[in-house]
Structure formats: structure tokens, C-alpha cells
Amino acid sequence: MAATTDTFAAPIAAPAPTRAHLGRRTFAPEGRGLAVLLVLGSCSSFQIGAAFATRLFPSTGAGGATLLRLGLAACLMLALTRPNVRAWSREQWRAAVLLGLSLALTNGFFYAAIARIPLGVAVTVQFLGPLTLAAVLSRRVRDLGWVAIAAVGVAILGWRDGGGAAASGGRLDALGLGFALVAGLGWALYVLAGARMGKTVEGRGGLAVSLAIGALALLPFGTRGATHITERPGLVLVAMCTALMGSVVPYTLELSALRRIPRRAFGILLSLEPGIAAFAGWLLLSQRIGVVCVIAIAVVVAASVGSTATAREKEV
Template identity: 60%
Template sequence: MSTAPHRPAVLMVLGSCASLQIGAALAARLFPATGSAGATLLRLGLAAAVLLVAARPAVRAWRRDQWRAVLLLGVTLAGMNSFFYAAIARIPLGIAVTIEFLGPLTLAAILSRRGRDFLWVILAATGVLALGWTGSDTAALDPLGVGYVLVAAVFWALYILASAKTGAAVAGQGGLAVAMAVGALLLVPSGLAGASAALTSPRLLLIAVGTALLASVIPYTLEFAALRRLPQQTFGVLLSLEPAVAAAAGWLLLSQSMAPQTAAAVTVVVLASIGSTVSAGRRPVTIS
């Protein structure tokens, strides 16, 4: 069978990865004025507004179990994004995404129920540990930033589970839209003061809108469309390129250089992610 019908979907996934990391790099430009919490609130709040208008979820008809799934997804979105943005305020974008990948990789190994799949996690962890070796860019590895991104990795794993439950419970993108609104509301206490700074500056507001579109609306839309056209295994392999895309975005947009040792460590994590994805494609995996 020709792979030509899959080419647009492949471009969608790659476009999603690029959009997400460009959005993260754009958000970093908000940090001096809004702080990471304010930038996260702006991203989720503006993205939620766009998706709510587009999806128009029929929330009055939702059952209690549907609301439970959506609320849980909102909590994971708030945690994943707030801790990740707090991390990239302290450490380079490419390194942050590389470390964060430990979350979904570990989850995949746990769900596989096969001990050998933890070898991929060990390989990825080896790559992450290698980020601490001497190099021109490792001085930026602030311990607090590393701690933040490890928490974000846990929330990323929880987000995967929560999004699967929400997708099964609520049709369309209505569940995601409401979950983003919930996540934004949870961040109001910590992010409102910073976010208000952008609301009084046309330049900052434009960056905030761009962040919401590039880091949330466009990637999620492209991924949903791609998943309908691509085998899940192919989708996962393409998504595994995200640390490399993040490193490129940090270099091009934030002038964050990467030493050869760090580039090698990122490559190890990417290969571990691809290996885990290919291994998963060879067996049934049950999410209970």
C-alpha cells in the first residue's frame, strides 16, 4: 500500500511539534513581564476561549462521570503547563523537553507490564543523567528548574491517562475546551498578577495570543486530525522527535546553544522514545 495518503498526516504531526515548541519559545518572551505563572494562565485562558467558541460544548447535558473526567484533565493541564513553564524560565527549552519525556516513557513501560520495556526508560534516564556532564550549556541546569520539569513529567503522564478518559467520555473537543478553562481557573491565584501586565500592553498581548494559538490550539487541532489518519505507532514515533524539535526551537528563537555532549544526550532520549514506541506497536497494551 502506498504511504502517500499518510504524508499530510505526517506533516500535521511534525507541524504540531514545531508549533508547540515555537509557542513555548514565544512564551519565554513573556516571562520577564508576566512570570511563568502569568504566561501559563494567558496560554490556557486564551486557548480555552478559542476552543470554547469553536466547540460549544453542551455542558448542561454532561453526566457526573463526564464532569469528573474533564475536571481531572483540567488539573493535569494546569500542573503540566505551569511546572513546565516554570522550568523553561530556568533551564534551556531543549533540555527541559528532553527531561520531561521521562514521564510518558515511564508510563508506557508501566502500562506494557513487560520488564524489558523498562530498558527503554533506563536508556532515556541515562541520556537525562548525561545532561549533567560538563559542557558549555550545562551551567544553565538550575536544580530548581530540573525539579520543576520532573514534576511536569509526572503531570504529563497523568495528562495522557486523563485525556484518554476524557476523549472516551466526551465526544469532540468540548471536553478539552472546558478542561483548559478549568486549568486556567486553577492558575488564577498564582498567575493573575503577572497576566494582568500583558493585558495593558498591546505587544505583550499579541505575544500571549500567539502563544495560546501556537502552543495549544494549533498543536491539539493538528494532532487530533493526524490521529484519525495515522497508525498510532507511526504517530508515536513522530512525536518522539519533540526533544530534538525543542532543541532546534531554543537555538533558533532563544539563542540557546547546545554542546555536543548535550546534543548526544538528547539523541539518546529520542532513540529511547522511538524504541519504546516501536516496541509498544508489537503488542497489545491495556489501560485500566
């Protein structure tokens, strides 16, 4: 990671939502091509993890699947990073708790959403959270305009077209859309909590601890469902794949990408995620994507790219 501090936080200076952040950096031009592949790999891995999670839903429910994902990811990350938590200050623990709770909120409601609506739709709606936060922090009319455009795209998702906006061919589940909106709120809170974590805890040990805290917060909601995997041992492998592909792999790839490209370029690449999610839902889950959904996702992606490209960012 060059001569930088390896932290885990989403940059609040860049409007496009991100799951990772580094401090001041220098970038080698020859590493940018690899960075593009790393970000695309991260987005793909995240959506593959979500697809694996849907295989758990019939047995564990969304809450159980979320608990398994965060819990197993926490165990893996703690084993890899071995953070020296005994030396942490009260401020560092507070940052870890806030990040952990935001992770629990975001992932819990996101999984509840994809249990009811297509993957691409859920990710698209969820994007409103960090985009709105960035616009509010920017306080520029132009950035509020990008959010308005994204909101129009999300509103389009409620329309019905001949091919069917939802997997069922009818209108999208209203509760599922609501869950995705709450997940977007959680993502916005995660951006703030991640930025705070990045200032107080060095290395990825903070992420490992926060994942564990998030899993603990989900125990009351997911324990009963999570224990059902003991009845079907094959689901243990699915749960491990969910944790690896949904957390460990994408976060690691993003951190590697951010060593090579500025946050602005990273944010633009990450703005493609709704489209990648829609493709993953079609390819892995046989979720139909109607014309209206394609238009809506394209509008949100364009708003996210525009928001990132026109951002005022103190970046190299």
C-alpha cells in the same frame, strides 16, 4: 476524521508520549505523507508557542504566562466547539476536571522549567514521565529497559562539556530540572486523564472545557503576573500567539494526523520532539546546545522511538 469518534486523550497503550488520541480507525495510505507533515508541524508549533511564552516571562512570570496560554486557548476552543455542558453527566464533569488539573500541572511546571533551563533540555527531561508510565503499564522488562536508557540520557544532561550544556555555559539549573521532572509527572497524569476523557466525552468540547478548568486552577498563581500585560499592550499579541501556537494549532494538527496514521507511527514521529525543541531553542531563543546536550537528547529520542516501535499495541 473518517468514521471515528474525535476525542482528545493520549494513548496509554503506546509508550511514546502523545497529546492526542482517536478510537478505532482505518487509514488511507495516501494520507501518511501528509500526516508526517502534520505531526512535524504540530511539534514545531508547540515549541514556537513555548518560545513566545518566554517573551512573556519578564513581565508575567511563568505562572502568568501559563494562565494566559490556557485561558486564551480555552476561550478560542469554547467559541469553536460550543460544548453542550448542560447535558453532561457527573462522570463527564469529573473527567474534564481531572484533565484540566493535569493540564495546569503539566504546563505550569513546564513553563517554570523553561524559564530556567533551555527549551530542548526541558522537553527531554519531561519525556521521562509518559515513558515511565507506559513501561509501568506494560509490565515488560524490555520497556523498563527503554526507560532506563532515557534516564541515562537525562543524567547526561547534568554533565558539563566545553561548549556549555546550558545556555549560560555552565551546569544546568537544578531547580529547573526539578520543575521539568514534575512537568513529566503531570504529563503522565494527563495521559491517564486524557484516556478517561476520551471514553466519556465525544468531540473536542471536552478539551475546551478542560482548558478552561486548567486556567481556573492557575488563577491563584498567575493572576497577578497575567494582569501585567495591560501595562504593555504589545504583549497581548504575544499572549495570543502563545495560546494559538502552543495549544490550538498543535492539538488540531495532531488530531488531523491521527486520522491518517496509527498511534505507533504517530508516537515515533512525536518522539522527535526533544530534538525539535532543541533546534527551536537555538533558532528562536539563541540557546546554545553543547555536545553533551546533543548526545543526551539523542539518547532520549532513541529510547522513545525504540519504546514505541517495540510496543504491544492493539492497533490496525
